[in-house]
Amino acid sequence: MNIKQMLLIGATVSGSAALAQTPLKSVFALPGVHEKVSAELVVRESGPLTRELLIAFTDKATGRPITEFEEELTQQLHVLATDSDFTSFVHEHGGKPGPDGRFSVVMRFPKPGTYHVYADAMPKGLGQQVVRFEVPVGSSAFAAAPAHMSANAVSAADGPYSVKLDASALRAGRESMMTLTVLKNGKPATDLGLYLGVPAHAVFVNTADLGYVHAHAMAADSGKSGHGAHASHGAPTAAASAKMMLHATPPRAGRYALWIQFKGGNQVRTVPFVVDVPAAP
Numbered sequence: 001m002n003i004k005q006m007l008l009i010g011a012t013v014s015g016s017a018a019l020a021q022t023p024l025k026s027v028f029a030l031p032g033v034h035e036k037v038s039a040e041l042v043v044r045e046s047g048p049l050t051r052e053l054l055i056a057f058t059d060k061a062t063g064r065p066i067t068e069f070e071e072e073l074t075q076q077l078h079v080l081a082t083d084s085d086f087t088s089f090v091h092e093h094g095g096k097p098g099p100d101g102r103f104s105v106v107m108r109f110p111k112p113g114t115y116h117v118y119a120d121a122m123p124k125g126l127g128q129q130v131v132r133f134e135v136p137v138g139s140s141a142f143a144a145a146p147a148h149m150s151a152n153a154v155s156a157a158d159g160p161y162s163v164k165l166d167a168s169a170l171r172a173g174r175e176s177m178m179t180l181t182v183l184k185n186g187k188p189a190t191d192l193g194l195y196l197g198v199p200a201h202a203v204f205v206n207t208a209d210l211g212y213v214h215a216h217a218m219a220a221d222s223g224k225s226g227h228g229a230h231a232s233h234g235a236p237t238a239a240a241s242a243k244m245m246l247h248a249t250p251p252r253a254g255r256y257a258l259w260i261q262f263k264g265g266n267q268v269r270t271v272p273f274v275v276d277v278p279a280a281p
């Protein structure tokens, strides 16, 4: 066998290995923000409902892999996933990327289905960028029936914690404010901590175009402070106030699945809502 034949065999073998895990391509998911990156995802099955996600970003301007990321809310990569019915929500982090810039995130999905997986990062010098992948998990034969989404509920719960939400002032295309109160067993919660540096997170996904918005709450009485990721370093026990406010700019009018996450009793709590955002007058 000559060298050329050996190279050909090598190429065929690595070619079929690549085919076995053809990377999934991303869709940009941050409406209104300049798209500066694309990304690829390789999914490795590590259990019936667990997957290792290998995520690599490319700078669209240079075509080169991105290897440096800034921290956003204490993390270099946030990965958030919801199923196609918006009935589940998973939030994980990518730690530090390898020298080639590739992140590895292990996610445990609550049930089979097709998941919208969002990778939210700040590649160095490019600002926040968010991409989405569609990831099938398990057999779709077991997928849940479409959930009844009851929009504009004022209260929803996770365990003993419930959130009273007023999102009535939200308007598309402009920064508007929602207020929320976290209750525990019906009374304003007194055991709230910071989660990733802030009192609460709100992740909105537009149920029609799957656009993504991530906003952070601050204490309702804290004025303009407390919005940074740096305020909390070294103070993991700092209590958060039960009354919070949150500024968000939903890019378009329409229905959004919304998850509020906060730390209650030292556990991350996730409370789901559905909100209809009207156009600004």
Ligand SMILES: [Cu+2]
Residues within 6 Å of the ligand: 075, 077, 078, 079, 091, 092, 093, 196
């Ligand atoms: Cu995160």
